[in-house]
Amino acid sequence: MVEAAPESVAGTDPESARETDDALLDRFQAAAVGYFLKHVNPENGLAADTSRPGSPASIAVVGFALSSYPLGVERGWMNRADAAAISLVTLDFFWNSRQSDQPDATGHKGFYYHFLDMKTGRRVWQCELSLIDTTLLLAGVLEASVYFNADNPVEAAIRACADAIYRRVDWQWARGGGVTARQGWKPESGFLHYGWEGYSEASIVYVLGLASPTHKLPDDSFKAWTETYQWENIYDYELLYAGPLFIHLFSQAWIDFAGIRDRFMREKGCDYFENTRRAVYVQREYARRNPHGFKGYGKDSWGLTANDGPGYEIKTINGRERRFLGYAARGVPYGPDDGTIGPCAALASLPFAPELVLPALRHLCAAYPEMTRDAKLPSGFNPTLPGAGPAGWVSEGYYGLDQGLLVLMIENYRSGLIWKLMRQCPYIGGGLRRAGFTGGWLS
Amino acid sequence: MTAPDQAPGAAPEDIYRRYLVDRIHPPAWRNPKPTGKYHLVVIGAGPGGVTGACEAAALGAKVALIERDLIGGDRLNVGCVPSKAIIRTARLYAGMRDARDFGGQVPGNIDVGFAAVMERMRRIQARLGRAASAGRLSEAGVDVYFGAARFTGPESVEVAGETLRFKKALIATGARPQTPSIPGLAETGYLTNENVFNLTVCPRRLLVIGGGPLGCELAQAFSRFGSRVIIAQDDPMFLPREERDAAQILSDSLARDGIEIHLNTSVVAVHKAGSEKIVDLESDGGRFSVAVDEILAGIGRAPNVEDLGLEAAGIRYDAKSGIQVDDFLRTSNRRVFAAGDVCMEHKFTHAAEASARIAVKNALFWGRKRLSDLTIPWCTYTDPEIAHVGLYVREALEKSIPVKTFTILMHDVDRAVTDGEEEGFVKIHVRDGTDRILGATVVASHAGEMINGLSLAIGAGIGLSAVARVIHTYPTQAEAFKMAADAYIRTRLTPFRKFLARRWLAW
Numbered sequence: 023m024v025e026a027a028p029e030s031v032a033g034t035d036p037e038s039a040r041e042t043d044d045a046l047l048d049r050f051q052a053a054a055v056g057y058f059l060k061h062v063n064p065e066n067g068l069a070a071d072t073s074r075p076g077s078p079a080s081i082a083v084v085g086f087a088l089s090s091y092p093l094g095v096e097r098g099w100m101n102r103a104d105a106a107a108i109s110l111v112t113l114d115f116f117w118n119s120r121q122s123d124q125p126d127a128t129g130h131k132g133f134y135y136h137f138l139d140m141k142t143g144r145r146v147w148q149c150e151l152s153l154i155d156t157t158l159l160l161a162g163v164l165e166a167s168v169y170f171n172a173d174n175p176v177e178a179a180i181r182a183c184a185d186a187i188y189r190r191v192d193w194q195w196a197r198g199g200g201v202t203a204r205q206g207w208k209p210e211s212g213f214l215h216y217g218w219e220g221y222s223e224a225s226i227v228y229v230l231g232l233a234s235p236t237h238k239l240p241d242d243s244f245k246a247w248t249e250t251y252q253w254e255n256i257y258d259y260e261l262l263y264a265g266p267l268f269i270h271l272f273s274q275a276w277i278d279f280a281g282i283r284d285r286f287m288r289e290k291g292c293d294y295f296e297n298t299r300r301a302v303y304v305q306r307e308y309a310r311r312n313p314h315g316f317k318g319y320g321k322d323s324w325g326l327t328a329n330d331g332p333g334y335e336i337k338t339i340n341g342r343e344r345r346f347l348g349y350a351a352r353g354v355p356y357g358p359d360d361g362t363i364g365p366c367a368a369l370a371s372l373p374f375a376p377e378l379v380l381p382a383l384r385h386l387c388a389a390y391p392e393m394t395r396d397a398k399l400p401s402g403f404n405p406t407l408p409g410a411g412p413a414g415w416v417s418e419g420y421y422g423l424d425q426g427l428l429v430l431m432i433e434n435y436r437s438g439l440i441w442k443l444m445r446q447c448p449y450i451g452g453g454l455r456r457a458g459f460t461g462g463w464l465s
Numbered sequence: 466m467t468a469p470d471q472a473p474g475a476a477p478e479d480i481y482r483r484y485l486v487d488r489i490h491p492p493a494w495r496n497p498k499p500t501g502k503y504h505l506v507v508i509g510a511g512p513g514g515v516t517g518a519c520e521a522a523a524l525g526a527k528v529a530l531i532e533r534d535l536i537g538g539d540r541l542n543v544g545c546v547p548s549k550a551i552i553r554t555a556r557l558y559a560g561m562r563d564a565r566d567f568g569g570q571v572p573g574n575i576d577v578g579f580a581a582v583m584e585r586m587r588r589i590q591a592r593l594g595r596a597a598s599a600g601r602l603s604e605a606g607v608d609v610y611f612g613a614a615r616f617t618g619p620e621s622v623e624v625a626g627e628t629l630r631f632k633k634a635l636i637a638t639g640a641r642p643q644t645p646s647i648p649g650l651a652e653t654g655y656l657t658n659e660n661v662f663n664l665t666v667c668p669r670r671l672l673v674i675g676g677g678p679l680g681c682e683l684a685q686a687f688s689r690f691g692s693r694v695i696i697a698q699d700d701p702m703f704l705p706r707e708e709r710d711a712a713q714i715l716s717d718s719l720a721r722d723g724i725e726i727h728l729n730t731s732v733v734a735v736h737k738a739g740s741e742k743i744v745d746l747e748s749d750g751g752r753f754s755v756a757v758d759e760i761l762a763g764i765g766r767a768p769n770v771e772d773l774g775l776e777a778a779g780i781r782y783d784a785k786s787g788i789q790v791d792d793f794l795r796t797s798n799r800r801v802f803a804a805g806d807v808c809m810e811h812k813f814t815h816a817a818e819a820s821a822r823i824a825v826k827n828a829l830f831w832g833r834k835r836l837s838d839l840t841i842p843w844c845t846y847t848d849p850e851i852a853h854v855g856l857y858v859r860e861a862l863e864k865s866i867p868v869k870t871f872t873i874l875m876h877d878v879d880r881a882v883t884d885g886e887e888e889g890f891v892k893i894h895v896r897d898g899t900d901r902i903l904g905a906t907v908v909a910s911h912a913g914e915m916i917n918g919l920s921l922a923i924g925a926g927i928g929l930s931a932v933a934r935v936i937h938t939y940p941t942q943a944e945a946f947k948m949a950a951d952a953y954i955r956t957r958l959t960p961f962r963k964f965l966a967r968r969w970l971a972w
Binding site for chain 1: 699869877
């Protein structure tokens, strides 16, 4: 049975159909920024992992929140003083909170635990001290230090505090005695055992790790990591492969990779910006081929990434056994694929392939008006699993990471603000150069 | 050579077992009386030893072959043959379970007759044991000795009270399961590949320690026979040598079979409570216990180097890596060579046979064949199978060889779709900018069959351009190679070539 009727439009959303691209994007970006206005604790700047009641803070979401405030100011959604104030509150918290090897600290060796209590700021869920999440937080911290450049006490304090937080991070320790960076550490069991091989979202970890003036990663660490890369020809697109879409987007949210190349990309005649573009095309091609016959997949409906899913269950739908996943890293073309689409990652691909993303956004609005009416996109939806509307199962609430990525990438498409700010950050340029990047804006 | 230690249960005696033993270790066998010096004495009658002995005898050499237990080695008795026999039956049961996916009806009462599964396995062993029986080897001109071999000097070996003198010797004693150092495991009792095929009852609950090839294959097979299987692997993924996408597909597949998977998990202790075995597992600092009926340990293999008198012959060895050989498979004793599991990292039947051929040529005919010249493919026979040949991308990059991978998904291969076997991929790694095939990984229902085409291409130095010119039968799953080769050809269609073509056509 062919279940997919992917390219038809199930409904209509007259409002979005009439809007210009910019107006449409403005509406979605403003809605995403709204997440941070609503789910940040003004006492300490911590941002909730999700909008669900009782959610802890995620340090990576704080990084996105800090990055969102400058563009909020530029777009007139916040005033500069408020943005600076909340940024300083956040930085103050991260500088002054407890760093130790105790299991309920906020961080250790300058890194931070992945999830923190929204009020106390202490580690929750016995979670790991996370390298990538700390790095995304640092990206926000450093962006704040570049943007808030005024000569007044608050903005000066932001700059000083940001620099201190960055300099405290012990990247050398984070290798755990190896050459490359480890994924994380737990006080109960030491460094995580997980492999971190192949291309991943870790580029920015190496860039900031290599640039550290205090505890830098060794020069050969980036090369050692890139030796795990795979350059593949998939569906006639040649790219540095990684399955989940978010991998192609996280470091790119802050770093403008267009025209700059490391040794690997020089050899391949590509760059990481172009690579993400190709990854988006592979995502779309996979959805068009739709090998597992999921409902809703098509040329304008794609995006397999790490996101929320219906939960671990097996159901027979239209005579076919379907195995659904919960929060999982879905990827193309090898899977896992349970029919869950990540609309935020798809929309966040905007700067790289607007010719694919804008039609996809309009398709989302037209096919699933009940899901897109207030311009806030859920972490995932799964039309194969029946739900209240044509979108089928829809993830409850919103995820901070998704909203943050959307805010930044829409801005990068509209004005390039985040990229422009981060190009001014000496640690970004320095880290890229130490990793062997040359050309483009680094020249 | 099969190690006799730590096998709690002997193989069940039946007509097939008796038939097999009558051939591979006849009870009434009388060792020949040595007459003069042998050109070649081979120690161990596994695949490597038998191949080496037969090749040498066929070339007119005077050859002795010594086996301490059963001819055929692991392959026939406790390895590939029995495991593949039961895996076939396991696939059958999976097919019945999944009948609806193929438009069929699920049989009303699927009752796994474990005894029948194992009887079929023994029948197949008996049949395949004929080819290398002691009688046949004698007919081929090989003097077969049963007994433990021990070097008594650099040119002599003793077996069953006789001293055999040799010009050259080949050690092919193989390997045995490594003994895990887990507190309580030895006392509680556990299975390895050496005794798991002796089971007469399918364990209701089975813990598999180790996510290597053996652990994954048998975990899946026993799960399909109805065991509640738990697999604990202390690495972050299964088959740590293989590509992460291959390991991920396997992990998903095992989960679909209902296997409880614990990655990044170590077995820290085992004890017995009544008839149950309680296993303590540790992951990320957390500890938990599971109760099972049997434990299967598949965590690596140790070379059989003990009690061979290697010191007396001046042969250097290491208890972990085995007998030390050079690229010509020669040991530190110039007259003695080694082949197969006892000296090689790649512990496979076909690698043992190929290395034995090299060793015999180098030993008897002053050959200069190198082990490093061999292209050795391998396959893990899970469902889907995972096969590999040549270099991995990582190995190539470590050697500063730029690599490009051509990937074809099995879900894009027509025959895989019609067969309902869409899981997997073919990845062919070429030297970037050329069509030279460096290596390949295939994940597919019949990857082991498919990889041979690529081994042929690598061995014969055939590039992807040539593969693209070969007409492949349609529809076959191996057509994936042709599709990958066609993708390569399309990359050659540069804008300049397209421009030239357009100009030509316009003219």
